[in-house]
Amino acid sequence: MKRNLLLLIMFVPLLIIGQNTITIDGNFDDWTDVPVAMTDPADDVHDTDGDYADDGAPSYVAYSDIDLLEVKFTNDADNLYGYIKATGIIGRTSVDSLGQKAGRYYFIFTIDTDNNDITGYRLKEGGYYPDSKGYDMNMEVEFYNGSYNTGHYLNHEFISEADYNANWLNDLNNRVVRLAPGTYDWYSQWVMFPNDSVEVVVDKGPVHYGIIEIAVSEDGHEAEMVAPMWGFLKTPEGDPIIDLNRTIIVSASLEGSGELSEGSSGPTHSNWGSDTAEPFTYEVKDPATAITLSPAVNAPDKFVLHANYPNPFNPQTTISYSLVKQQNIRLSIYDVNGREVALLVNEQKNIGNYTINWTAKSQNGQTLPSGIYFAVLQAGNEQSVQSMLLLK
Ligand SMILES: [Ca+2]
Ligand SMILES: [Ca+2]
Ligand SMILES: [Ca+2]
Ligand SMILES: [Ca+2]
Incomplete structure (x- = not known):
């Protein structure tokens, strides 16, 4: 029996990996065979702007749209794919025509791209919880004023304002990320287009449709996102930041300004909330290897x-x-x-x-x-x- 179990463990997941094809279409049958990377409790959104005891959790805020429940993550030969299930409606934001100010909402995968705590920033610096170190880049989508705004990459390699001012544009123009110790506050953020041109974006900026795409389910509780690996750029030595057969650490978060939160106390009041799942280790698998090796080696x-x-x-x-x-x-x-x-x-x-x-x-x-x-x-x-x- 042990031998049978071993066989099942060894070759069935490999066969499944080879078959993953995710389409960003708002239907989620394509995620059925992707294992759950992380689950998260309900009703644990925290006040992102609130006090943050050194080794305790930040204070709670009621905000069901931000309450994430489940995370999945997968890849094919060219792309990373992220999935989040939430209690409320993913991407819901207030619009200024309702007498409220326009709200913001972020669907975020923060990635320790080199599996190294020294490079990148610490989640806590951004008000995220649970805390963890080493996050270099994000793939994320911003919703603003009631609709999609941008799907962009972020580079967190800058240690100070001076470092940022001196390097960010040069790095982006050279299409490189240096993977250095960084901070939450100093980052560059861009939308990438299929022809390798970039558009530098700022929060609440104009809409740009680049190579990062997202689709939300009809009921709003699920969303799937694709980020092509090449959009993470390369090191100055020319190595891709994300590539097949690499180990990365992934932290999934939902975050939003709180005009529509249950914790909001007025039409213009903004109670920022965020919910982060425990980070998980992810192997960027080579689908071709998975297909050819599994039957040959194991059965x-x-x-x-x-x-x-x-x-x-x-x-x-x-x-x-x-x-x-x-x-x-x-x-x-x-x-x-x-x-x-x-x-x-x-x-x-x-x-x-x-x-x-x-x-x-x-x-x-x-x-x-x-x-x-x-x-x-x-x-x-x-x-x-x-x-x-x-x-x-
Ligand atoms: Ca789909
Ligand atoms: Ca949650
Ligand atoms: Ca790192
Ligand atoms: Ca959580």
């Missing part, structure tokens, strides 16, 4: 019949087999004279591991005598055989 092309257990047996034994593709199979028992004495399985089966108990009885229920029997698994012209000894 034969079509199926495997494992040794029965116990063996010798009396009268019951367990026969197990694994299928790496959906197929019609036939599992039967033969005696030493080549006579089929029992047919255990004869049907189409899905990919997976299967076990079946056999109690040494023939097809019509007769008890069989001691002796050698053969379990035979057949699919098409191929078969796999295990001999079994019934000892009474």
